[in-house]
Amino acid sequence: MEEIGFLGLGIMGKAMSMNLLRHGFKLTVWNRTLSRCDELVEHGATIGESPAAVIKKCKYTIAMLSDPAAALSVVFDKDGVLEQIGAGKGYIDMSTVDAETSSKISEAIALKGGSFLEAPVSGSKKPAEDGQLVILAAGERALYDAIIPAFDIMGKKSFFLGQVGNGARMKLVVNMIMGSMMNAFSEGLVLADKSGLDPQTLLDVLDLGAIANPMFKMKGPSMTKSSYPPAFPLKHQQKDMRLALALGDENAVPMPVAAAANEAFKKARSMGLGDLDFSAVHETVASSKGST
Amino acid sequence: MEEIGFLGLGIMGKAMSMNLLRHGFKLTVWNRTLSRCDELVEHGATIGESPAAVIKKCKYTIAMLSDPAAALSVVFDKDGVLEQIGAGKGYIDMSTVDAETSSKISEAIALKGGSFLEAPVSGSKKPAEDGQLVILAAGERALYDAIIPAFDIMGKKSFFLGQVGNGARMKLVVNMIMGSMMNAFSEGLVLADKSGLDPQTLLDVLDLGAIANPMFKMKGPSMTKSSYPPAFPLKHQQKDMRLALALGDENAVPMPVAAAANEAFKKARSMGLGDLDFSAVHETVASSKGST
Amino acid sequence: MEEIGFLGLGIMGKAMSMNLLRHGFKLTVWNRTLSRCDELVEHGATIGESPAAVIKKCKYTIAMLSDPAAALSVVFDKDGVLEQIGAGKGYIDMSTVDAETSSKISEAIALKGGSFLEAPVSGSKKPAEDGQLVILAAGERALYDAIIPAFDIMGKKSFFLGQVGNGARMKLVVNMIMGSMMNAFSEGLVLADKSGLDPQTLLDVLDLGAIANPMFKMKGPSMTKSSYPPAFPLKHQQKDMRLALALGDENAVPMPVAAAANEAFKKARSMGLGDLDFSAVHETVASSKGST
Amino acid sequence: MEEIGFLGLGIMGKAMSMNLLRHGFKLTVWNRTLSRCDELVEHGATIGESPAAVIKKCKYTIAMLSDPAAALSVVFDKDGVLEQIGAGKGYIDMSTVDAETSSKISEAIALKGGSFLEAPVSGSKKPAEDGQLVILAAGERALYDAIIPAFDIMGKKSFFLGQVGNGARMKLVVNMIMGSMMNAFSEGLVLADKSGLDPQTLLDVLDLGAIANPMFKMKGPSMTKSSYPPAFPLKHQQKDMRLALALGDENAVPMPVAAAANEAFKKARSMGLGDLDFSAVHETVASSKGST
Structure with a gap:
């Protein structure tokens, strides 16, 4: 060449x-x-x-x-x-x-x-x-x-x-799915923890099943330690969610799960976590205070 | 033995x-x-x-x-x-x-x-x-x-x-994550389609990336054909979402993405899809009519 | 008599x-x-x-x-x-x-x-x-x-x-609508504030329009001062949301807005606000920290 | 003058x-x-x-x-x-x-x-x-x-x-609250109906309580008849929800209830209801088919 x-x-x-x-x-x-x-x-x-x-x-x-x-x-x-x-x-x-x-x-x-x-x-x-x-x-x-x-x-x-434009759009669709998955994963990790299950065992179980994927494997261990070194900054992930939702708006595609995930990322931004890794959305589910 | x-x-x-x-x-x-x-x-x-x-x-x-x-x-x-x-x-x-x-x-x-x-x-x-x-x-x-x-x-x-009880709880947590993922996946498939992207290509792209997982690979091709042979019936998946949310309620764990996914499964039930595979939640996103 | x-x-x-x-x-x-x-x-x-x-x-x-x-x-x-x-x-x-x-x-x-x-x-x-x-x-x-x-x-x-049973059910339906409205109201108050609008003026505008109602009028002023003296405790409101959603589940009624509101009330509980008035859900939207 | x-x-x-x-x-x-x-x-x-x-x-x-x-x-x-x-x-x-x-x-x-x-x-x-x-x-x-x-x-x-700009912004905030309320109201009407309660009685009860407001009174009776003559077209309401959410995005305000309501309006658009009154979002909750 x-x-x-x-x-x-x-x-x-x-x-x-x-x-x-x-x-x-x-x-x-x-x-x-x-x-x-x-x-x-x-x-x-x-x-x-x-x-x-x-x-x-x-x-x-x-x-x-x-x-x-x-x-x-x-x-x-x-x-x-x-x-x-x-x-x-x-x-x-x-x-x-x-x-x-x-x-x-x-x-x-x-x-x-x-x-x-x-x-x-x-x-x-x-x-x-x-x-x-x-x-x-x-x-x-x-x-x-x-x-x-x-x-x-x-x-x-x-x-x-x-x-x-289709290259950019395809990336948005993939990142939108990824962002919703990260929220589902975060909710699962906290739910396990608060229900008396070991989050590490949840990671092991997930890794053996039908939804095993590299992201859970890679991010899970640091998330359970509340560590979020920025590989893909949360504010960029939230921007991609927003753009994907806007693409859905143009085409009248209802995306309730992506919308809920987007609001969680916005909540994380409002907590000052925008520069951390997007897995820091985990912090919006976790809570240090006692519940009532 | x-x-x-x-x-x-x-x-x-x-x-x-x-x-x-x-x-x-x-x-x-x-x-x-x-x-x-x-x-x-x-x-x-x-x-x-x-x-x-x-x-x-x-x-x-x-x-x-x-x-x-x-x-x-x-x-x-x-x-x-x-x-x-x-x-x-x-x-x-x-x-x-x-x-x-x-x-x-x-x-x-x-x-x-x-x-x-x-x-x-x-x-x-x-x-x-x-x-x-x-x-x-x-x-x-x-x-x-x-x-x-x-x-x-x-x-x-x-x-x-x-x-x-912990065995049952662990299954609920895993199935809850799975149900949210299935919704995110459905939203992505429809968003791709309505945005002029080939859903099959989305499947190929997903399968090569950080969120590749057996469920997307297994269910995706039939979902793009609106075919949902019941492997895990939607009404059972919805029941597991409901029970996982109840577990979160007991422990004051906010789970907005799981809650949105649960409502989509309920919508699917209201459309008469409860006995199909849980991937039929895809139908709540897709729409046959023209939009305005 | x-x-x-x-x-x-x-x-x-x-x-x-x-x-x-x-x-x-x-x-x-x-x-x-x-x-x-x-x-x-x-x-x-x-x-x-x-x-x-x-x-x-x-x-x-x-x-x-x-x-x-x-x-x-x-x-x-x-x-x-x-x-x-x-x-x-x-x-x-x-x-x-x-x-x-x-x-x-x-x-x-x-x-x-x-x-x-x-x-x-x-x-x-x-x-x-x-x-x-x-x-x-x-x-x-x-x-x-x-x-x-x-x-x-x-x-x-x-x-x-x-x-x-119908008396109890009717109360649940009313309280469910009320709980979602309280969330919408909280989101509006914070959105006004963060967008440079005076929340008190928002209260005045709301009170003159098609959605004017006694609850906004009664609770708004104290909410803008982050004061939530318990008239109807948040944990009871959340319990009613949960029961209304369960009623919807029985009858396959999708209720995505109520579900999102319920998760916000759960978030408030996880922040330790369950014994305050249900208007304290406002705190889940507001944020003291700088955003990114 | x-x-x-x-x-x-x-x-x-x-x-x-x-x-x-x-x-x-x-x-x-x-x-x-x-x-x-x-x-x-x-x-x-x-x-x-x-x-x-x-x-x-x-x-x-x-x-x-x-x-x-x-x-x-x-x-x-x-x-x-x-x-x-x-x-x-x-x-x-x-x-x-x-x-x-x-x-x-x-x-x-x-x-x-x-x-x-x-x-x-x-x-x-x-x-x-x-x-x-x-x-x-x-x-x-x-x-x-x-x-x-x-x-x-x-x-x-x-x-x-x-x-x-503040005049336009104030209208958006008000319309956003209104749109979420309309969804909560729709969910309540359907929930009442499917639970064996008379929706008209719900309207009467609502009208006597703390959340009584002109919109419920005005729109309720026609909604129970699935009649939605366009006073404020649904597609315009959805546009205002979108713009209000965008305003929230700029200011990192999490608005999960508004986001869920917005997706319901988008669902209504995907069902071809965009030119009807915004109360037609009621149709996204209601369902003609039998449930499972």
Whole structure:
């Protein structure tokens, strides 16, 4: 494959680009803080001076940025993607952004004649390092087909979901289910505890049954110790619940369980827990005071 | 091990007792409809005339009955367990009953000097056949220790949970989490569909992520076809939600997500879906009419 | 009218019996603590030695007791109602009890040949003093017709609701609506406050509109000061929510708003607020900490 | 008082302006469909050719338009308010619009040097005719003070709520409480019916108690007949619930009861009931089929 551009070398971007390098891809990388490029250069990457410079040099450029603001800035600001994108060039944004941000980028690139793919991922640091991400791509099918060799390195599976916005929507649906499950799990842990059952035994029983899943296994032990180191901050989970409910509102889908879960996350925010892990919603169920 | 008694040869009881026979246990079996004993006899079991007769003959007797009424009848009726139970004999009830029924049986047996263990299981027909049940035992520790060789054949894992009632409570907590998850899953499937995403793709994405679990995998495909063959009837799931919420009420545990899920199951009952599988709660979210 | 018996002179019973005396009824009264009878005697009442003695003397006897335990004790204990009730005598229980307690009393009295009416009231101390109670009667129609002159003194309106249990059920339905409204009101007060609106102005606006009601007017001002002097204890309101939800469960009525309200009351109990007024559910919405 | 301008003579605007005329105000009126001005002219009003013409002629101009689009059009379009507004002139928008629309109009008028007041009302046709509206004003205090004589004619009470947007917010809070109450009421009506109680008797009992309110009295009888003639369309009520929940989200206010009510309104929309009165949410609780 030709040389690929890679914008954004945060925790995720670094892991993903290192994987590409290790599997023989040639990369031109850029990061706002240039020093983060060093390790990549040691492994053979070239540095691009700006997003525009990377786009100019490469037929395909992948971006992995921290949030919608960063995703927009890299495209629309001076020396940004728009200055060099055009016919024959493809831009693949793997950042997690809302459908609106994605559409804005998509339209601007289309106006210049370029191709666009949104491709948010499911999975965090460890799966990124292990090339085990799940990639939710949407946009131009031809670009998806062209970039599959890179997706195959970074992820264990990629999906093509149709028009731009569908990648973001699929992530919302998954995160909405996840948020409701986390609440159900929290209620179960407290119910077990207050009913005289050992929460650790509940974890063991759950892990052997039909609803066993990695999240319960991973988060349960720290939750029983009221420890919530932020892997996925509660305020971001609540935002995703809100956006999923808004999507349901648009389409007249009643979602009473998600709505109850959302209010619990809001309660947690009102308790000052928004920056902790989303499993801290557990604290809205637990109670230190005696009951009456 | 000495000969073991086995009362109740329904779908579950038959599978469990066959496993014991195949692994070298000697069994005396009894079933209300005697003809269901035939297959067991072919494999070497002896028939007991009545629950009392089985208890008289065996040091340990296991029961696997269909519901609380059957569980009580086998113990308290004429020719029932109580007539022969006494010092040195143990009765292990693996039926799924509420804590109150379990306590009633436990107390009656204790008055006669016998030992009691409640041991409801998690898992249905297939795990019963494969010896892969999860066994939630509570009551007398010594009886638990004595019967472990049989539990090891019937289940992949058994837990000893303390005093009588804890087995029933643990099942409620697990089923409560399961019921909330089923609702979250249903909401996600409909939200995906109404938002222009392919529900089948959602299933694929879920199966690769942190909340992948056997239930989603097993139930999802039929749910997307609005097919709900009853494995675990919705009215039973709703009953378990109700009992779990009552347990939370006793202990002042707020459970807003479980409460919302319970109301959805009640809505499903009001739509006449109580005898279908509990995944039919999906129908309360879906809607055939156009929205406004 | 002939002499009437009156059992139970707590806050409510005293106010109700004083009203009967003032309007020319002759009363024989009894109370567990006899000294509470003094004021009634000053106004012309006679004292009965026991519930049995009162029943023996009077054709109709009204009871107003504090709870189901007291209501049962007065009927079933030594020197109780059952010892003297019989053909031609009527017993009217105006205590607030559950349908089951009411049925138990009703059946015992019927076995003795007596007549029974349950007649719980809506309204507390002030309406009792002013003869402005609302009376929810159920049981024997002939007894209802006979006792109407007394109901007309104690209440502004009485209803005959059919079979025993319907009075208790009607109270549950009303209290369930009331509990949900209190939650909606609490959410509104906090939402106003956090959105930069004056909660007192919200009270004024509400009081002028289509949802103006005495409860908002009466409870609002103290709620905005986080003051909850117990008029109707939160734990009793939560118990009524639970029983109303159980009634809905029996009849497959989905009640998602009542269920959410019930969980908020449970949350309040878990915060130790069960003995305060039910308006203290406001504290589950409000939050002292900064949000994130 | 000087001559006042009045833009918008729909059902509400006509009733309000007629009241002003009857009480001696001189009016210059404008309506998109001019023929609607005739009746006003018969009672002494003058016609203005356009919003701009009305503003030019009058120191103060009141608007009562059907929705945000109309409110914006009258201000920003050709011959609109902006062309003539300026120092010394006041514009009072009594339409029901969202805070954002209100702010947009406010800012545009401020740039021209004019004064602005938003003043949405609580109350519909009848209160408008009777001068019994409740007016929720926000914006410039001096303009509020100046227009009070007109408010006193049109309403029974007006409030000044501070900065622009607060009028819209106050309406949302009130409507949110109203929407939750309507759900609680619906659940109560169905619960009564399914429990063997007469819903009409429930209405009578409610009307005598602490939660008696005009809405229950007005809507109850038709709801028991499943009749929902649209006074306030369900889809608009649901929109207000959504916006109130969004306001709560901004301020981290947990609103579990409002959220449950919102999902019921969404369920009603999914059943095709969005254009009926918001009391049609009753249909989400009721069920024609037999339950299991």
